Amino acid sequence: MTGTTQARPPIGVAVVGAGYWGPNLVRNFRASPDWELVAVCDLDEERARRVLGGGSGDVLVTSSLAEVLGRDDVAAVAVATPARTHQGIALAALRAGKHVLVEKPLADSVPHGRAMVEAAREQGLVLMADHTYCYTPAVLKIRELVEAGELGEILFVDSVRINLGLVQPDVDVFWDLAPHDLSILDFVLPGGLRPTGVAAQGADPLRAGKACVGYLSLPLPGGSMAHVHVNWLSPTKIRQMVVAGTRRTLVWDDLNPQQRVSVYDRGVDLAQQAVGTTDRTAATISYRLGDTWAPALPEREALAGMAAEFAASIRERRPSRTDGAAGLRVLRVLDGASRSLAAGGVLVDTDISTTQLEVVG
């Protein structure tokens, strides 16, 4: 714990869940000097063993969560199990004094998520949401540009994430795909994702029993709006987000590796009005058609950055950049979407604007 950053001993971590996402966590924890992988836990021990490849070395493989939580060399637990199990595992880990990373979404309901956030706060432990997209070079750049005021005030955000996708057995298209868009919005919007309401429209044209096509409208304070289109039935794949501001507008096209982020110095200006005029309707409108600029982005794996941030927030005893409160804000919008959907698309409240929860006191 002295001197250089390199000198710090790695933090012991256990990965719980060896299904779809767990192997990626295992690979990144193993490759990082910040971490020492101590255990992999899955109800199916054989599956847990396979994740480690030929050489499991000293890594414990077990189906017992209690065994994992009982070890002193485990300081942190990464949870990559189905969402409905997040609360139980996370609360157990927090009670055992472990820092916790949870795959998105944070939990399967707002009360569950809130309980997790409160438990972490009480224990003074880090609770982090694995909002992986936030650690991509593109999203980090977007946040940096918004923070620096390069876009001005946000006018609207439009996010499209559509593809032929697996119709999930347990969740609709909102809970499956929108956590990506919402966690990104939470990361890049100043002050996080705090819409004044949520309105959702969904369609189930295949009669699959759940929405396969979904639209989310999120009015933001100040008259701007975020909108999300998620879709399992599109023959073409689109992953695109427009972040329009009063100064510049940014387009992120995640499927264009040659120019992922473009910043347009184009927009509509309302001219300064005469003194005493309160109605901007009459204002003179003009257009800017300036240059376009596409910043170079490093090639870096997002998950490596996420793992580094988890370690840093533990060491520095601070909330991580995608903390439990962020995960809870995403949950609140998803919950609002479900309620709006059930009520025919009416705008429902999310109470996010009054949320004041923080992890790590």
Next chain:
Amino acid sequence: MTGTTQARPPIGVAVVGAGYWGPNLVRNFRASPDWELVAVCDLDEERARRVLGGGSGDVLVTSSLAEVLGRDDVAAVAVATPARTHQGIALAALRAGKHVLVEKPLADSVPHGRAMVEAAREQGLVLMADHTYCYTPAVLKIRELVEAGELGEILFVDSVRINLGLVQPDVDVFWDLAPHDLSILDFVLPGGLRPTGVAAQGADPLRAGKACVGYLSLPLPGGSMAHVHVNWLSPTKIRQMVVAGTRRTLVWDDLNPQQRVSVYDRGVDLAQQAVGTTDRTAATISYRLGDTWAPALPEREALAGMAAEFAASIRERRPSRTDGAAGLRVLRVLDGASRSLAAGGVLVDTDISTTQLEVVG
């Protein structure tokens, strides 16, 4: 000179309104053997004269609508004036026994539009909406493919029409841009545009006094949905419509002249269920990833096709393909959008499904 279709004498037409759109009508009526341009009418006679270029020839230039309507050689009137004047001019023309073509939108309100449709029906005259996009080669092909069952049942339609656009003084972005999308939907959907409701979300982040960013959700009978995104504040220009069906899905990208319409033999299939099962949730889902096909489209000016259809519907004493009833269905959705917007995005009724109005008895 007897017998052939070429032998039919041209129909006399007057164009009322010489502003933005009028000159296009003048040019196309002049170029067509179906029509004889008899008069151009505008409150500003000088502007009307300029539309005719150097050679006005025998064409009457006048600022008097009464003079136009009093002429026996005027059988049809094309109205290209602001929407708030459509009803007055159209009703006068219909009462004078003239067939009427009206620029989109048909009128500035549902009652005005309904009065026009009823007047045309009573008089046995053609009332046509100038839904120009419907006569583009791309939209004609889409209608043909849908009608032939090539797409199967419609699952969803997603239309995006965004650009840096002029913030209009009198209308919001819905009334300015959505008539295009809605008239196309009315043209290509089997049975026309008859949503079970309308929900609208809009944003006015510039405080221009009206929505500059708008989203329309239109649930369709059978669980499918149409959605429209119109936007004056986007730095990039997109005009794209996805029409997804159970058999195939079509993408129309109007800004890609090399491949405007693509038909994807891709989709999600729900397998046949066991007898007695009523819950499709349990059905086996599979994916088709077949070929893509882009039909060749002729290069043809849409307005010429529109003018030909106006003439044909008059001669054949039948409703035109984009008749007053079509214009009225579009109006009803726009009206519903305004009401939904005022009510915070709640789904409102449009009564379109019960509308049974027809022109030309």
Next chain:
Amino acid sequence: MTGTTQARPPIGVAVVGAGYWGPNLVRNFRASPDWELVAVCDLDEERARRVLGGGSGDVLVTSSLAEVLGRDDVAAVAVATPARTHQGIALAALRAGKHVLVEKPLADSVPHGRAMVEAAREQGLVLMADHTYCYTPAVLKIRELVEAGELGEILFVDSVRINLGLVQPDVDVFWDLAPHDLSILDFVLPGGLRPTGVAAQGADPLRAGKACVGYLSLPLPGGSMAHVHVNWLSPTKIRQMVVAGTRRTLVWDDLNPQQRVSVYDRGVDLAQQAVGTTDRTAATISYRLGDTWAPALPEREALAGMAAEFAASIRERRPSRTDGAAGLRVLRVLDGASRSLAAGGVLVDTDISTTQLEVVG
């Protein structure tokens, strides 16, 4: 009529040739305050009259070139006739004391072109090549960037201009399409287009009697190279030019109206070598992967800029930016291409590097 630039009287101009290109010249001369269209001359007087539309006004319509050249109010002649007639008309006009603008290519052979350039020089008159592309906002920007050193030294230029095109009766694909690429190269390369040789490869797979597919290699002084691909048989349309430099590389995609010119701060660097080393092979190579930048380009008709430059060069008694010498350099490369093609693709000399011809003494 005193003092300001607007006060200058317009220059009288006659357009000779009312076929494909003539009408564009007529329209632009008429729209410009710099010019007064005095006459249109074509062997087919009826065609000449049609070009003027309804109102010919005071413009002379004639089939007699002598009549045009005999008029004192004609100070300049714009020639838009087939290339084989350029020399005859231009020499007659120059001898009559008229400034001359000639559609590309300047002439149908190098000797003819040289005679025109020499005649203009002797008479002290402007001889301008109508290299229209050079007056597009994109090419003007490229020239500006190259001149300002933004790209560094030129490493290579690669130009592709392919499409399904009309197989011309009298010329091959090189003489039909490459004048565009070559005139642009002449405009943007420092010092103009002065290759050290020309090698051409062509194919006539349809046995049309001439090359329908063509490739031109133009080694440039200093080891760089320009290459041009012209093609009448491509099903897809491409108009793209890459200008690679030691500092930055520019890509001009003329068919992408949303981002025609992109400047990439990417490249390969050879590190500085040790003193005394003459072999750069051993140098350390590194890559730059910097930002991309797309300058805003005004929307402006190229032909209007060309007409303005013709007037300015006459008034300021200076060579135009695309003068006869430029047209002659293009001719020399085309002539070299024909000779190389006949010799099986061998690199032939063009003598351009020693060309020292200038118009307007």
Next chain:
Amino acid sequence: MTGTTQARPPIGVAVVGAGYWGPNLVRNFRASPDWELVAVCDLDEERARRVLGGGSGDVLVTSSLAEVLGRDDVAAVAVATPARTHQGIALAALRAGKHVLVEKPLADSVPHGRAMVEAAREQGLVLMADHTYCYTPAVLKIRELVEAGELGEILFVDSVRINLGLVQPDVDVFWDLAPHDLSILDFVLPGGLRPTGVAAQGADPLRAGKACVGYLSLPLPGGSMAHVHVNWLSPTKIRQMVVAGTRRTLVWDDLNPQQRVSVYDRGVDLAQQAVGTTDRTAATISYRLGDTWAPALPEREALAGMAAEFAASIRERRPSRTDGAAGLRVLRVLDGASRSLAAGGVLVDTDISTTQLEVVG
């Protein structure tokens, strides 16, 4: 263990060379039921061991080629060493009675390649070139379409393979990148790649001591032409091949995963001529602008297909689809390119049309 194809015992194979490409071969041989990986040989044994990951199992790791060739359980050898060593290793393996697979290019010179082909023929053994691209779903589809006559007669082929690339220490851009294009051409052209000559133009604007920008023109029998553009200095990455035929034209864009292969029913037709006319110049030309079609392509790793073909050609005692003769044809063109380059771009002979070498008697 009789009868079915699955019952056949795997073929023992040794991989020689554990550098850049060797690990891919190791992975695919291990994953295939056709093969049993027996040995990995590299001068650096540690590197060879690393290729096998944690579990080398029964696989021999050695730096001795002789040891590998002396083993009876090695029936085939895959050579992934630098090109200059191919001949020596391949001849030794063939003399030891082993079938041989060689990474592209087959050898570093035509005589070396010819010696390998002759040795394989004399021994009655398979010599296969690892032209991996030929086993991609896209190239297999192109070959299938050409063979079935869907494109008609080939009019031209234009291949572009450009990117910011590593300036290689030992070879120029032709020998580094063009083997890809040439092996694909050999695979898809009827009768293989048999140009009537080769002309090469190269540029070395960085003075790296070798061409970094290269253009290859390959006249084909019947008046058509293939052209290849390879480039290490392009800021943008393009991998595109146009194969134009009398009936249809195909565009393969390897960087567009959503539509890699497009088949255009567009082209230029020369109408049938009058009897007795021998000059097609006078023929009437017309254009077809038909539909576009993009065949669905399976997602399959090319190297797995290559490994399967190697096994099948050994079992069926037939030349593989990319046999030594194919590798030799590619070598001849590369050799011709070097000679043309040295001679200033003149068209040189390749003698390919008379080549009649075959492997496996």
